[in-house]
Amino acid sequence: xxxxxxxxxxxxxxxxxxxxxxxxxxxxxxxxxxxxxxxxxxxxxxxxxxxxxxxxxxxxxxxxxxxxxxxxxxxxxxxxxxxxxxxxxxxxxxxxxxxxxxxxxxxxxxxxxxxxx
Amino acid sequence: xxxxxxxxxxxxxxxxxxxxxxxxxxxxxxxxxxxxxxxxxxxxxxxxxxxxxxxxxxxxxxxxxxxxxxxxxxxxxxxxxxxxxxxxxxxxxxxxxxxxxxxxxxxxxxxxxxxxxxxxxxxxxxxxxxxxxxxxxxxxxxxxxxxxxxxxxxxxxxxx
Numbered sequence: 001x002x003x004x005x006x007x008x009x010x011x012x013x014x015x016x017x018x019x020x021x022x023x024x025x026x027x028x029x030x031x032x033x034x035x036x037x038x039x040x041x042x043x044x045x046x047x048x049x050x051x052x053x054x055x056x057x058x059x060x061x062x063x064x065x066x067x068x069x070x071x072x073x074x075x076x077x078x079x080x081x082x083x084x085x086x087x088x089x090x091x092x093x094x095x096x097x098x099x100x101x102x103x104x105x106x107x108x109x110x111x112x113x114x115x116x117x
Numbered sequence: 118x119x120x121x122x123x124x125x126x127x128x129x130x131x132x133x134x135x136x137x138x139x140x141x142x143x144x145x146x147x148x149x150x151x152x153x154x155x156x157x158x159x160x161x162x163x164x165x166x167x168x169x170x171x172x173x174x175x176x177x178x179x180x181x182x183x184x185x186x187x188x189x190x191x192x193x194x195x196x197x198x199x200x201x202x203x204x205x206x207x208x209x210x211x212x213x214x215x216x217x218x219x220x221x222x223x224x225x226x227x228x229x230x231x232x233x234x235x236x237x238x239x240x241x242x243x244x245x246x247x248x249x250x251x252x253x254x255x256x257x258x259x260x261x262x263x264x265x266x267x268x269x270x271x272x273x274x275x276x277x
Contacts, residue, residue, distance in 0.1 A: 001195065017175060018195050021177050
C-alpha cells in the first residue's frame with residue numbers, strides 16, 4: 001500500500017508538470033527613416049496574435065517618423081521573433097529575425113529602428 | 118526482484134549477429150524518440166533551450182492536442198500528454214541502451230497506437246508511417262527484450 005501511495009504521488013507530481021504559459025504585453029516603438037513613401041507600418045512574428053503572413057499595424061505617433069503598437073498574447077517562451085514591415089515589405093531581408101526578450105514583468109518595452117539590427 | 122528479472126530477461130537469438138541486426142532499429146528508433154520527437158515536447162537536458170521547457174515538463178500545446186482526441190483524453194489531457202511525451206523521450210533513451218526494454222516498449226506501443234489512430238491516420242496513412250515504424254519496433258522488443266546488446270542482458274545474464 002505504501003508503495004502504491006508513493007507511486008501515485010510520483011505520478012501526480014510529474015503529470016502536473018505542464019509547461020506554464022504567461023500573458024505578456026509588448027509595447028513596440030519603431031523609428032522609421034525619412035524619405036520612404038509610407039502607407040502602412042506593421043509587425044509580423046510567430047505565436048498568437050502575431051503571424052508571419054499578416055501585419056498587425058502600428059499607429060503613427062509622429063508623422064512618417066515614429067510608430068507604435070501594443071501586442072498582448074499568451075506564451076511559454078522567453079522571447080518572441082518578429083520583423084517589421086513597411087507597405088507589407090519585410091525589413092532585414094536575408095538577416096535573422098529580431099528577438100524580443102520578455103521582461104520579468106508583464107509588459108516589455110521595445111524600441112527599434114526600421115531595417116537596423 | 119525475481120519477477121522483475123524475469124520481465125527484463127531478453128530472449129537471445131541463435132547468433133550474435135542476429136541480435137546485432139535487431140539492435141539497429143531499436144537504437145535508431147530510441148535515438149529518434151529521445152532526441153527528436155520526444156525532446157521537442159518533453160523537457161530533457163538536451164531539449165532546445167529556445168523551447169523553454171523545464172526538466173520533465175510537457176510542452177504547453179501537447180495537452181491541448183491530446184484533448185482534441187476526445188473520449189477519455191478529454192478527461193485527463195495532461196496525464197495522457199505527459200505519459201505520451203515521457204514514453205517517447207525517456208522511453209526512447211531506455212530503448213537505446215536496452216534497459217527495462219520490455220516495460221518501455223509497452224509504453225511506446227500504447228503511445229504509438231494513440232498517435233496512429235487519433236492523430237496521424239486522420240491526416241492520411243503517409244503521415245502515420247513514422248508512428249507505425251516505432252510501433253513495429255516496440256512489438257519486436259516486447260517479445261524479445263533487448264537481446265544480447267543491452268543492459269538488460271548484462272543485468273540478467275551476468276548478475277552484476
